[in-house]
Amino acid sequence: MSHTVVRGQPTAAQLYLDKILKEILLAKGIKDNFTERDKLTIAEIIFHCLKKNPKDVCMINGATGEKFTNEYILKRAVVLARTMIAKGLRGKTVMLMMRNHQRTVAMYWAVIFAGVVPFMMDPNTTVYEISSSLKLIEPHYVFCDLELHGSVTEANKLVLEVNTNVVIADEDQYLEEFTDGFTDDYLGFQVAESSPDGTVMLLPTSGSTGMPKAALMSNKGLVAQLVAPWSYHTRIPKPTELAMVLTTIQWMTFTLSAAGCAALQVPLLISPKKSSVEHALEMLEKYRPSWTFFGPAFGKVLIEAARPDQLSSLRTVVLLGAPATPDVIKSFQTKLPKQARLCDGYGTTETQGFIAMPDRDAPVDSNGPVFNFMHYKVINDDGVELGPGNSGEVYIKGECVIKGYYKNDESYKESFVDGWYKTGDWFHLDKTERLSYIERRKFSFKFMGSQVSPEEIEAVIGTVPGVQESIVCATDNGPAAVVAIDPKYTVHREHIHKAVDSTLSDHKRLRGGIAFVDAVPHTHTGKKHRGECKKLIQRLIETGECVF
Incomplete structure (x- = not known):
């Protein structure tokens, strides 16, 4: 039985992972067995794989065309990791808020190698959302791009009870100041010890029960998932030529791609440019990736805009993040090459x-x-x-x-x-x-490929003077709200839109419409009745009372 398998037969990728684990144990002078394999961490695996193939291309910057080797990433990750360990950050929390570029990948592995616990923050979030995460995580450092420094600094001022240092992480001069006095010698470096069940990183999730939360990612869990995206590939390692990843660091798909590509010797194609159909098609045409993820909503727009020749290099397309409708699947099947797997x-x-x-x-x-x-x-x-x-x-x-x-x-x-x-x-x-x-069945939902927490939007709507209560539900056009108003106040839809649009990310805006009601529906126990509310909103849309 393969190391991570609990039922059924191992895949070629899982058997290859067993080989990697065995190599790590032998290098440590430890006899290979299941008990010892179970102790190995994601940091040890990635460090071993990058170090083993230093001249291989680790990633390509899709905006500039620059290629970066495993050795390049290792050197920058190691000097950062040494600095963090020396500053006493091992086991403590930091926040990463960076777009997709080579310094992001180096910083990503640096915190893992150092045993620091990073919270991966969406680089598109608002000041309000950043401040909420600062209160929750209480990071010792925030590492961010220069572009995002102003928003992070502003959010930091709103959370006076948290003593957070902010470091610009995409400019050499700031990183050199941070790492001054430490070496990038990766041959003499050892990753920090970590418990197999210990927390490796924190990823944001609205889950199924309300306000955004930070999920605890563990070594055992990440190792089990490490080669999952490649489970149906038989050529291992190098199951594909080039993997294009559009999701940013707060997505689970980024972690799976960055780690899996490093382990299986697949170059990673990422870009610091904001994700758009135009840029995705540009990268498809210029770099000819063979493997990629798409959210169904993004994929639908992309496939409508794409020419078949722009997609001709793809051999595997994974739709993930929300249910793919039959029309989306049919559109992809029409334009993807016949040998591609959807x-x-x-x-x-x-x-x-x-x-x-x-x-x-x-x-x-x-x-x-x-x-x-x-x-x-x-x-x-x-x-x-x-x-x-x-x-x-x-x-x-x-x-x-x-x-x-x-x-x-x-x-x-x-x-x-x-x-x-x-x-x-x-x-x-x-x-x-x-x-x-x-x-x-639960009430959180996704729109534009991103998670929407109704309670978060409801909390913002509640800040509008005169709003007594609201319930937010999903519609085909996006989040919609029914709102009960105190009769002593005059509240217009524009007031609510202004509050939501100025506070929350774009995908959380009330594109589905707003309807004013005398009272929102409740269950017999006094809780908001979201099931009834969804039916109510649909009726109000049909009657023209729930409008944008």
């Missing part, structure tokens, strides 16, 4: 990555079988476990499942029971044990 994958931050991906024989509407490094069960409304041929909520258990949220035990208890993660997503499990998505 995969409608499924995963969550709470499982540190993938849960399922279609195998080569899966039907077009299937999300594929659950990965072999996790246990799963399908549960109906009555809590009864069902077998193949039935539909229900998917529960996941295994090393990949997170052990908690940072400073938020209450939210963890709401979505986890006896180590099982209740995904909140309903699937049909067919006779071959492949999943097909049906719907999301």
Whole structure:
């Protein structure tokens, strides 16, 4: 049995990972066995793989065309890691807020090598959102791009109780000041010791239960997920020529891609430019990547704009982040080359990555079988476990499942029971044990490929004078809100839009519309009745009372 496999047969990628683990143990003078393999960390694996192939191309900057070797990334990561260790940051939290470029990759591995716990922050967030994360994480340092320095500094001033240092991390002069006196000699460097169950990083997630949270990513979980994106490839290492990744560092897909590409000797194509269809097509045409992720919403716009020749280099396209509709899948199938493989994958931050991906024989509407490094069960409304041929909520258990949220035990208890993660997503499990998505039962949702927490938007709406209560739900056009107003006040839609637009990210804006009501629906226990609210909003859209 392969190291991470708990059921079924290992893949070629998992067997190759076993080989890497064995090499690391032999280099440490330790006899290879499952117990010792289980102690190895993601930092040891990545450091070993980069060091083993120093002249290989680690990444390409899609904006400039520059290529950077493993050795280049290692040197910059090691000098940063040595500095952080010397400053006493091991085991402490920092925040990374950077766009996709070579210094980001170096900083990414630096904090992991140093045993520092980074919170990966979306570089597109607002001052309000940054300040909220500063309060939660209380980082000792924030490493950010020069472009984002003003927003970070402004947010830092709003959180006086947190003593945070801000370092510009995409300019050599600032990094040289930070690392002054330390060497980039990676041959004499050892990564910091870390517990297999210890927290490696914090990733933001709205999960299924409300306000944004920070999920605890562990060594065992990341190692289990390390080669998951390549599970159906048979040529290992180098399963593909070039992987293009458009997601930024706060996404689980970035971690899986950066780590998996380093382990399997695949160059990574990323760009510091803001993600757009035009730039994605430019990179596809110029660099000819063979493998990539797309969110279905972004993918839909891209595929409509793309010419078949611009996509001709692709051999694998993974759709991930939201359900892919039949029309999106059909559009991709029409324009992708015949030899390309289109995969409608499924995963969550709470499982540190993938849960399922279609195998080569899966039907077009299937999300594929659950990965072999996790246990799963399908549960109906009555809590009864069902077998193949039935539909229900998917529960996941295994090393990949997170052990908690940072400073938020209450939210963890709401979505986890006896180590099982209740995904909140309903699937049909067919006779071959492949999943097909049906719907999301919990109230958080995704729009424009990003997670939307209704409670976060409701909190901002509540800051408008005169607003008594609101409920936010998903619509085809984006978040929509029903709002109850104190009769003594006059509140217009423009007041609410101004509050939301000036405070929250673009994907959280109320594009679905706003409807004013006498009272929002509640359950018999006094909680907001989101199910009834969703029906109410749909009726108000149809009658023209819920408008943008």
